[in-house]
Amino acid sequence: MSKGPGNPLDLRAWLEEARSLGELKEVAGADWNLELGTISELNVKKSNPPALLFDAIPGYPAGYRVLTCSTASPARLASLLRLGAERNHHALVQKLRGKPAQWQAKAAEFTPRSVSTGPILHNIVDAADVDLFKFPSPLWHEGDGGRYIGTGCMVVTKDYDSDWVNVGTYRVMIHDRNHVGLDMIPGKHGAIQYRKYMQAGKPFPVCIVIGADPLGYLVSGIEVPFGMCEYNYIGAILGESVAVVPGQLTGLPIPAGAEIVIEGYAQPGDERIEGPFGEFHGYYPGKAATAPAVRIERVYFRDDPIIVGSPPAKPPNDYSYSKAVMRSALLFDALLAAGVPDVQSVWAHEIGGARMFNVVSIKQRYAGHARQAGHILNQCGVGAYMSRYSVVVDEDIDPSNLQEVMWAVATRTDPVIDIDIIQRGMGSKNDPMSIAYPYKAPFNSKAIIDACRPYDYLAEFPAVAEASKALQDKTRAKWKDLLGD
Numbered sequence: 246m247s248k249g250p251g252n253p254l255d256l257r258a259w260l261e262e263a264r265s266l267g268e269l270k271e272v273a274g275a276d277w278n279l280e281l282g283t284i285s286e287l288n289v290k291k292s293n294p295p296a297l298l299f300d301a302i303p304g305y306p307a308g309y310r311v312l313t314c315s316t317a318s319p320a321r322l323a324s325l326l327r328l329g330a331e332r333n334h335h336a337l338v339q340k341l342r343g344k345p346a347q348w349q350a351k352a353a354e355f356t357p358r359s360v361s362t363g364p365i366l367h368n369i370v371d372a373a374d375v376d377l378f379k380f381p382s383p384l385w386h387e388g389d390g391g392r393y394i395g396t397g398c399m400v401v402t403k404d405y406d407s408d409w410v411n412v413g414t415y416r417v418m419i420h421d422r423n424h425v426g427l428d429m430i431p432g433k434h435g436a437i438q439y440r441k442y443m444q445a446g447k448p449f450p451v452c453i454v455i456g457a458d459p460l461g462y463l464v465s466g467i468e469v470p471f472g473m474c475e476y477n478y479i480g481a482i483l484g485e486s487v488a489v490v491p492g493q494l495t496g497l498p499i500p501a502g503a504e505i506v507i508e509g510y511a512q513p514g515d516e517r518i519e520g521p522f523g524e525f526h527g528y529y530p531g532k533a534a535t536a537p538a539v540r541i542e543r544v545y546f547r548d549d550p551i552i553v554g555s556p557p558a559k560p561p562n563d564y565s566y567s568k569a570v571m572r573s574a575l576l577f578d579a580l581l582a583a584g585v586p587d588v589q590s591v592w593a594h595e596i597g598g599a600r601m602f603n604v605v606s607i608k609q610r611y612a613g614h615a616r617q618a619g620h621i622l623n624q625c626g627v628g629a630y631m632s633r634y635s636v637v638v639d640e641d642i643d644p645s646n647l648q649e650v651m652w653a654v655a656t657r658t659d660p661v662i663d664i665d666i667i668q669r670g671m672g673s674k675n676d677p678m679s680i681a682y683p684y685k686a687p688f689n690s691k692a693i694i695d696a697c698r699p700y701d702y703l704a705e706f707p708a709v710a711e712a713s714k715a716l717q718d719k720t721r722a723k724w725k726d727l728l729g730d
């Protein structure tokens with residue numbers, strides 16, 4: 246892929262690749278006010294949805310665009326992660342296995358490269374002229390608290406007492422022409438840095454990258470280790486350092502090929518009501534809450550800028566597929582690292598936001614193998630947060646096929662012995678069920694469902710009543726027109 250001179254995170258180079266893969270659709274005339282969001286939401290519920298590039302948005306100049314659904318197919322995800330052509334999600338998970346550990350190990354070699362100029366500096370707006378409504382930020386859903394300019398974005402901040410630059414994906418709501426709300430859940434790296442500035446009574450400098458190659462928000466939206474800069478991690482994936490220019494007010498590094506960057510400061514004491522906005526599991530959180538307000542004092546944008554949008558919603562949503570693939574690969578690696586043999590496949594289902602309903606298939610080798618796999622799937626480092634159901638199935642079941650998984654649950658379990666419950670596990674205050682919980686802290690309970698044939702009755706277990714694989718393949722080949730591939 247042509248990356249543009251010195252601009253490895255250039256969105257436009259990637260859009261060309263998506264177009265050549267037949268994975269991009271241009272849409273003219275959709276309104277920012279609910280229409281664009283609803284089209285994207287319906288699109289992403291189709292199988293293998295294209296990415297959508299909205300243009301001619303009423304009330305905005307032609308060329309001011311919004312990209313959605315960018316990571317929602319195996320082919321696009323493979324190209325974003327630079328894994329070569331891949332249109333099958335099982336194969337993609339296999340290609341991805343082991344890669345996150347390699348990227349992390351190599352990240353230190355890919356310090357961002359400072360350059361003096363880049364397309365992001367083509368248009369610069371000073372404080373007095375800042376008007377965030379000049380960009381077609383969508384009102385995504387009817388219940389949202391405002392227009393969200395930042396969803397598939399990268400929020401760049403720096404530690405108060407060290408050189409650590411963090412890049413995180415946190416939602417960004419427009420309050421007025423020059424203020425945005427920044428929702429960083431406590432414990433997230435941006436939130437930790439923000440607290441330090443507030444404790445020192447100092448303004449918190451922020452640059453928000455509103456559009457870039459979606460690899461950017463894919464990485465800033467995953468848990469890169471504390472103290473590591475996501476630009477380094479991105480460089481390790483790309484095999485070259487990200488080219489950055491310094492923000493003119495804050496000095497924070499911004500990708501030279503970014504589409505739009507807004508820069509400013511959160512002032513001590515200025516927290517405002519933010520949201521509501523949907524969560525990855527498909528619900529609005531219970532109460533509106535306050536979040537830091539950032540006063541925007543400079544805006545940078547390319548000619549004909551593109552907002553990258555990726556709103557959460559009831560799954561499947563804009564980014565649930567990418568989370569399912571990434572977390573499935575990480576869970577697979579975690580099971581192997583914990584010593585579980587003969588793992589065939591893992592799938593972190595989109596319906597559970599890739600956290601709450603995960604399935605592993607194994608070839609059972611010994612008594613207790615299935616429970617071991619289920620408990621580790623549920624409790625390993627990548628899996629524990631907000632996990633709810635972990636299901637273990639035999640090797641004849643495809644973990645990503647809910648119909649098959651639930652057939653195994655319905656027919657190969659005796660609930661009284663095949664469901665283990667873990668109490669007071671690692672939950673979240675964002676759990677939609679938390680309103681009904683008795684706990685004072687964010688616990689939840691978890692179920693491990695062993696939907697494998699009972700190991701002690703494997704030989705006698707009834708045979709499956711369906712045509713053999715060989716007969717199915719032969720019949721499909723002969724009756725292709727009738728049955729399809």
Ligand SMILES: Cc1cc2nc3c(=O)[nH]c(=O)nc-3n(C[C@H](O)[C@H](O)[C@H](O)COP(=O)(O)O)c2cc1C
Nearest residue numbers: 413414415416428429430433434435466467468555
């Ligand atoms: C599209 C998208 C939107 C997200 N929105 C938020 C958000 O509003 N607040 C938040 O704390 N985390 C949000 N997340 C999750 C964080 O990006 C993720 O936990 C990431 O690891 C945070 O970066 P950090 O580890 O540097 O804190 C979002 C993730 C994605 C992919």
